[in-house]
Amino acid sequence: xxxxxxxxxxxxxxxxxxxSLAVGGLGLICVLMYRSMEGDVKEMADAFSNMGAFSDAxxxxxxxxxxxxxFFATEVGTVHGLGSGMFAALxxxxxxxxxxxxxTGEFLFSLPVSRTKVIAAKGLSVLIALIxxxxxxxxxxxxxxxxxxxxxxxxxFMRFMASQFLMNLEVASICFAISSLSxxxxxxxxxxxxxxxxxxxxxxxxxxxxxxYLFFGPYSYANASEIFSGAEADAKALAVGVIxxxxxxxxxxxxxxxxxxxx
Amino acid sequence: MAxxxxxxxxxxxxxxxxxxxxxxLDVKEGDIFGFIGPNGAGxxxxxxxxxxxxxxxxxxxxxxGMDSVKDHEKILENVGYMPSExxxxxxxxxxxxxxxxxxxxxxxxxxxxxxxxxxxxxxxxKRIKELSLGNRKKVSIVCAMQHRPKLFIFDEPTSGLDxxxxxxxxxxxxxxxDAGATCLLSTHVLSEVxxxxxxxAIMREGRLTMLDTPNIDDDTFLSFYEDxxxx
Numbered sequence: 076x077x078x079x080x081x082x083x084x085x086x087x088x089x090x091x092x093x094x095s096l097a098v099g100g101l102g103l104i105c106v107l108m109y110r111s112m113e114g115d116v117k118e119m120a121d122a123f124s125n126m127g128a129f130s131d132a133x134x135x136x137x138x139x140x141x142x143x144x145x146f147f148a149t150e151v152g153t154v155h156g157l158g159s160g161m162f163a164a165l166x167x168x169x170x171x172x173x174x175x176x177x178x179t180g181e182f183l184f185s186l187p188v189s190r191t192k193v194i195a196a197k198g199l200s201v202l203i204a205l206i207x208x209x210x211x212x213x214x215x216x217x218x219x220x221x222x223x224x225x226x227x228x229x230x231x232f233m234r235f236m237a238s239q240f241l242m243n244l245e246v247a248s249i250c251f252a253i254s255s256l257s258x259x260x261x262x263x264x265x266x267x268x269x270x271x272x273x274x275x276x277x278x279x280x281x282x283x284x285x286x287x288y289l290f291f292g293p294y295s296y297a298n299a300s301e302i303f304s305g306a307e308a309d310a311k312a313l314a315v316g317v318i319x320x321x322x323x324x325x326x327x328x329x330x331x332x333x334x335x336x337x338x
Numbered sequence: 339m340a341x342x343x344x345x346x347x348x349x350x351x352x353x354x355x356x357x358x359x360x361x362x363l364d365v366k367e368g369d370i371f372g373f374i375g376p377n378g379a380g381x382x383x384x385x386x387x388x389x390x391x392x393x394x395x396x397x398x399x400x401x402x403g404m405d406s407v408k409d410h411e412k413i414l415e416n417v418g419y420m421p422s423e424x425x426x427x428x429x430x431x432x433x434x435x436x437x438x439x440x441x442x443x444x445x446x447x448x449x450x451x452x453x454x455x456x457x458x459x460x461x462x463x464k465r466i467k468e469l470s471l472g473n474r475k476k477v478s479i480v481c482a483m484q485h486r487p488k489l490f491i492f493d494e495p496t497s498g499l500d501x502x503x504x505x506x507x508x509x510x511x512x513x514x515x516d517a518g519a520t521c522l523l524s525t526h527v528l529s530e531v532x533x534x535x536x537x538x539a540i541m542r543e544g545r546l547t548m549l550d551t552p553n554i555d556d557d558t559f560l561s562f563y564e565d566x567x568x569x
Contacts, residue, residue, distance in 0.1 A: 078441040086427065178425035182481070185389055185421070186442040187414035335352075336391045 076192045079183075083200035087166065094165075095208045098158030099215035105150040106219030109143055116141050137304040143225045144303050148235075151216060152299025155239055159208065160269035160294075163243035166204055167250035168265030170197045171327065175258025175337040190332050194255070198324060201247055209240045228303070235302045242297035245316045246272060248323030255327040258337035290315055339366040340403070342489055342520040343388070348397035350387055357383040359544040361397070365522060365537075370515055372531040372538030372552050373524040376563050379541040381524045382422070385493055389419060402488055415443065418487035422494040422524075424478035428467035432477050435466060439481040447484035454480045457506050472498040479507060486514065490521040496530065508534055528559045 109116075119140070138145035171194065174180035183193065213236045220227050250265045276294035279285040289295040290312035302308075343365035350357035358380035365371045375381050387394045388401060390410045399406035401413045426435045436455075440447040455462060458476045466474065475498050482490060490511065496504045511521055511534070523535060531538055531552050538552035540562050 078438065082427075082438060086429065177427075178423060179427055181391065181419075181421040182424075182426055182439075182478075184391055185414065185417070185419035186439060187411045188442055189411050333393065335393055336386075 076188065076196045079188065079193060079196035080199055083170070083197055084203065087200060087204055090166065091204050091207060094158070094162040095211035096215075098155060098162065098208075099212035101158065102151045102154050102212060103215045103219040105154055106143075106147060106216060107222060108150075109146045109225075110223055112146075113141070116146065137306075138300050143220070143223070144227060144231075145300075147216075147220075147227060148299040148303040152235070152303075155212060155216075156242070156294060156297060156299070157269075157273055159212070159239055159243050160246050160273055161266055162208060163205060163247040164250045164265035164269040165262065167201050167247035168254050168262060168268075169260040170201055170251065171254040171331055172256075172258055172260050176260040180258070180336050184336060191328065194328055194331055198251060198327070201251065202244070205240060205243050205247060209236055209243070212236075231303050231305070234308075235297075235299055238297040238302060238308070241313075241316055241320075242293040245293040245319050245323075248320045248327075250323075252323040252326040252330070255331040255334075293319070339368060341365065341400070342367050342369075342402055343371075343522065344400040345384070345388070346398045348384065348387060348394055348399060350383055350392055350394040356380075356544045357392075358387075358541070358546075361541075361544075361546045363539060363546055363548075365520060367520050368515060368518065369537055370511065370521045370523060370535050372535030372549075373522055373541070374526070374531060374538060374559075374562065375541035380544040380546075381541050382493060383544075384541070384546075385419075385491055385522070385524060388491070389414070389417070416488040417491060418482035418485065418489070419491045420475070420478045420482040420493065420495050422497070424471070424474040426466045426474065426477065429465065431463065431465055432460060432469070433462040435477060436462070436480050436484065440484060443485055445485050450486060451480055451484040454483050454510065457510060458503055470498070472500065472503070475499055476503060479510075483510060483514065486517075486519075488519055490514065490519060491524075492521065493524045494526065495523070496525070496527060528554070528556065531559075 138148050140146050140149050169176070174183055184190070213232075217227075217232075246269050249268055253261060253264060253268070272292050273294055275292045276289060276298070279289040279292065279295075290309055292312075293316055296309055296312040296316060341364045343363065345361055345363040348361040349359055361380070361384060363384075373381055373384075383392065386392045388399055388406060390406060402416055404413050406413060430438070436447075436451050440451065454460075458479060460476045460480060461473070464473075466477070469477070475495065479495070482492070495507065499507065508530075511523075515521055523530065525531060532554070535552040538549045538554075540547050540549060542562060
């Protein structure tokens with residue numbers, strides 16, 4: 076199992092570094108832009124905070140984007156939320172199906188290792204990739220803050236990164252389950268899943284009737300504006316998130332163990 | 339001689355499509371068993387059921403005296419399988435693929451792998467994506483043989499191999515079988531069956547028939563295929 080895990084990590088390392096540096100780098104640039112935009116943003120902050128539902132949707136009614144905390148929550152919150160969600164989907168959606176898609180399944184499964192161990196090794200590689208991704212991005216954001224000579228509340232920053240990581244796990248576990256269904260690599264479906272979940276949250280915050288159902292989506296508990304404005308985490312949303320993560324993983328084990336493998 | 343492969347009443351269907359129907363088969367220890375039949379007859383379905391890639395509907399399969407479902411991992415420790423299309427991870431080097439297969443088995447097969455690579459003239463420094471089908475098949479042979487398994491299962495192994503490598507391949511098989519291994523050889527090449535196999539069976543339309551002898555003439559061999567087309 077360790078050999079399969081190591082091989083998966085080696086095969087994914089390039090993609091992991093590219094995505095970590097791209098998303099983390101973009102977030103870093105956003106942070107650095109704060110200084111140059113500071114003056115203009117102050118003028119816009121009042122206007123942005125009075126745009127009703129749209130201000131609520133993007134957290135600008137509770138946080139001022141004229142402060143680094145507010146700027147970070149709206150800008151980096153969006154970049155990291157979307158970028159990390161897409162990375163989580165991308166890395167998980169093909170992790171099982173690529174063996175059949177690439178016709179390597181017959182080689183791998185003719186070796187003395189059970190499907191359960193293969194799923195576990197591959198699932199673990201996704202988990203580790205998401206941890207490394209989160210750490211690299213987090214470090215890059217903190218470097219940006221440090222370069223500005225500013226500070227950002229440590230507790231809220233850690234809560235933001237942890238909740239984003241949990242959201243990534245939820246997206247990945249949904250895609251992991253999809254990956255177990257067939258031997259086709261469905262990258263489009265994976266990216267689409269992440270996008271739908273993101274926009275479900277955005278639309279849910281704009282449309283009043285949908286607000287009560289936001290907790291179904293993983294982006295509800297990972298909302299940067301709520302976290303940085305000190306709002307309590309929605310226990311219902313977290314509970315749904317944990318259930319979806321376990322259901323996705325269990326579903327992948329169950330389905331992959333019972334179906335025929337394509338040649 | 340004990341049965342190395344023991345299949346009883348194996349039936350596997352793909353939804354409404356036929357796979358194999360009520361197949362029973364014994365392969366004795368030390369045999370080189372020829373498994374012939376037209377494309378789509380059910381040879382690969384039988385092999386893939388034996389290896390656990392497919393979940394069969396009814397019947398039972400015992401390999402080396404072990405149940406193919408319950409003792410799946412234990413069986414694969416003692417099996418060397420070469421699929422008809424040898425695919426590996428494109429970005430990996432040949433040497434890494436060979437080592438990877440040995441590592442998953444938890445074995446150090448360096449000596450045996452080197453011997454086989456030399457006999458088959460395998461270039462171990464190239465990346466898999468740079469290899470032709472024939473060269474990928476040579477890597478597949480190394481992966482199937484390096485751990486000196488008790489049972490070899492080859493699915494159309496020689497397509498894409500040049501004649502010299504084909505000869506080396508069968509020399510290797512004979513050496514391993516002489517040392518106590520058993521071989522199931524699925525093929526479309528009559529000369530291979532005649533020259534190397536000690537017993538044989540034919541699959542047609544999902545059903546298996548044992549042949550009295552593997553030494554059959556061209557006309558008889560081709561009739562197996564013609565009957566299929568006419569049907």
